[in-house]
Amino acid sequence: MAKCVPRKMRRKGLASMAVQSVESSTTSAAAFGPAVALSCRECGERFDLGPIFACGSCFGPLEVAYDLPSGDPEGLRKQIEAGPDNIWRYAPLLPVPADVAALPSLSPGFTQLVKADRLARELGVTGELHVKDDSGNPTHSFKDRVVAIAVQAARTFGFTTLSCSSTGNLAGAVGAAAARAGFRSCVFIPHDLEAGKVVMAAVYGGELVGIEGNYDDVNRFCSELIGDPAGEGWGFVNVNLRPYYGEGSKTLAYEICEQLGWRLPDQIVIPIASGSQLTKIDKGLKELIKLGLVEDKPYKIFGAQAEGCSPVSTAFKAGHDVVRPQKPNTIAKSLAIGNPADGPYVLDIARRTGGAVEDVTDEQVVDAIKLLARTEGIFAETAGGVTVGVTKKLIEDGLLDPSLTTVVLNTGDGLKTLDAVAPTTGPSAIIRPTLDSFREAGLA
């Protein structure tokens, strides 16, 4: 196994970022549970577990490789079911120590899988339709899952500050997780973010730094900081802790299957921002099959984007393997990544599984948010409007089979994107406080 040391690096900037802190950290094997290495997704080269994120040989993205517990699926299933009602029940399948549940964390996950019969009727679904509602997480988005794993890695590497760049959900998730776990946090945002989002990010009491510039400027600055002595001891959850962070999304796959009674769904509709979540859900499903926790059968993965930021959907429809960056312009801000790092992997998974990638207009996003709210009482963030809207479109276009078992992801909470629905959501009537006025309004 290669040590990720500077001599293997070819580009100075990336190299200094990639190896930051690896030699100062002391990690015991037990700290990462079944994880045994980081593995390059492009060339397959392996590296010791450390706070690195790019392959020293080919600069491909690194991901966690495991030696998973095999041979006793029934025992493993029982162990999981006896675990806590959060993602730590899956500790045997994650890069975390076996006793992770006892360490302070927000304990996210095990959110509701809602059997959406009323939505199914409206969409003409005759099979089972489920909504995996991740607005039930502690800070009300799926980000709590990924951040929880990153925090655990940060703890192992001896980092003392948790950081990220963000325009929304991630800032709150990092601020809250750092507070619970006793880390300092320092989150970077564009200085002109809406007041409500600033409050949600700042209330946890960490440092919140507004950067004079746009989101790209914020990211560029963070990359500089990681390579600088000033960033020493800092864990950027989605940069130098990214391989661990990403693994948190696997828990969505585990929970969906367990909540279906240890059964694979036939079809899953997943939103695409960077594309990481979709690829990790696929990874999680494959692990469950390999471990014998679910039956080995085909499943289709569908990706969902907003038309105003649809680089992956555009590439899918054009039959391309390469994703051409776009300048985002959509109300679905949490999905507005114009140059999604995992885009090519998403294309591959959608094609390999027989799924598709589709997009919907902002108007369709709003309609879908309201459809989900009035049929199931779930008030989704715009990203949830994207997945529900895309599901509707896929059924209409004959790409998603309405007679099968389908799971649609809602990854966030409508309270955080009130502006999206506000212009078209109001009282049905304003009346005087009298029965006559009530009758005149036709409400009786």
Added chain:
Amino acid sequence: MAKCVPRKMRRKGLASMAVQSVESSTTSAAAFGPAVALSCRECGERFDLGPIFACGSCFGPLEVAYDLPSGDPEGLRKQIEAGPDNIWRYAPLLPVPADVAALPSLSPGFTQLVKADRLARELGVTGELHVKDDSGNPTHSFKDRVVAIAVQAARTFGFTTLSCSSTGNLAGAVGAAAARAGFRSCVFIPHDLEAGKVVMAAVYGGELVGIEGNYDDVNRFCSELIGDPAGEGWGFVNVNLRPYYGEGSKTLAYEICEQLGWRLPDQIVIPIASGSQLTKIDKGLKELIKLGLVEDKPYKIFGAQAEGCSPVSTAFKAGHDVVRPQKPNTIAKSLAIGNPADGPYVLDIARRTGGAVEDVTDEQVVDAIKLLARTEGIFAETAGGVTVGVTKKLIEDGLLDPSLTTVVLNTGDGLKTLDAVAPTTGPSAIIRPTLDSFREAGLA
């Protein structure tokens, strides 16, 4: 057992409200599980289970009376533990049918009991301190618990419309629960409610009616509607379904004890709006003792109010049994009930258990919201600021023993009361996207 029929009524208005629909409904005993009657809290007279809320003899409030499953605490405990991860695990102790979990509902409850070690250190608590965080419910407040029970009663009584008057959390909880369960909903609000709150209430697609008037006008109108043919078939969750609705709060007591390992806490700090929640938590704790699910030992119940609406706290400190109404003026809007119906019962419970009722200023509420956020990563609604603030004050005043096991309730979500903290919550620095600027700001 008395039938609650008009001849027993003495005041026409209340009588017509109280008996509305009772004779048209057909209920089987199984529909209410272990509940056997409604019982007057004042005179003890019993009535058949029906959509009534005031005693036909003395006009006292009615509450649900049970024939609870006794004699096999170990079996009952196992039955509960094998149940679903929501309030329906306690179906054997609630006025609901045994198969309630299979009926469509938001499935609220079993929210996290957070061991708040970092908050404990700040408050000088040397014993165990826990926060029961009900922001984890589907619409992010404890109202989902009470509404879920009311919806089940509405189903049994054959009601087709769910209704309430509200200025906040309840509107969303009713709208969402009605949507999931397939009821029509019609929620009444003051016409000049803030835009964000209107969106949260309207998004679920039911009727949302703005009333030209203040909250008192809205309530008066609802009382008229219940007594009018136009309100036939309507279940007002906190009026004609109130006895059932209130029982939902018992689940907070059950969960706290189960999550403590079937153990009573020594002290609980509960917010007071109408006071119903506090009385029902006490009822729930007493039931657990009687059933042998927890050890019979003393516990103290503390009530928390905001100074700007502190009628119960004022009466407690003055040693009065009667609560004198106040005109609310506080940022803790969800607790702003100036004439709390259950105020006298709260006084009785606080005194009987050796607890107290205390209040804090709006400034202390904001400080406490931030304290909880920065120590535990929980962003509470103003009501959560009230309980945490009061806990701090009670410890400082020597009324709450910091060496014991204490549970503090957070009943709602900070995302719904952003305005409370917005003026004092912002970025710690605004910098240019350069390392120099970063260092100048003293952030390195």
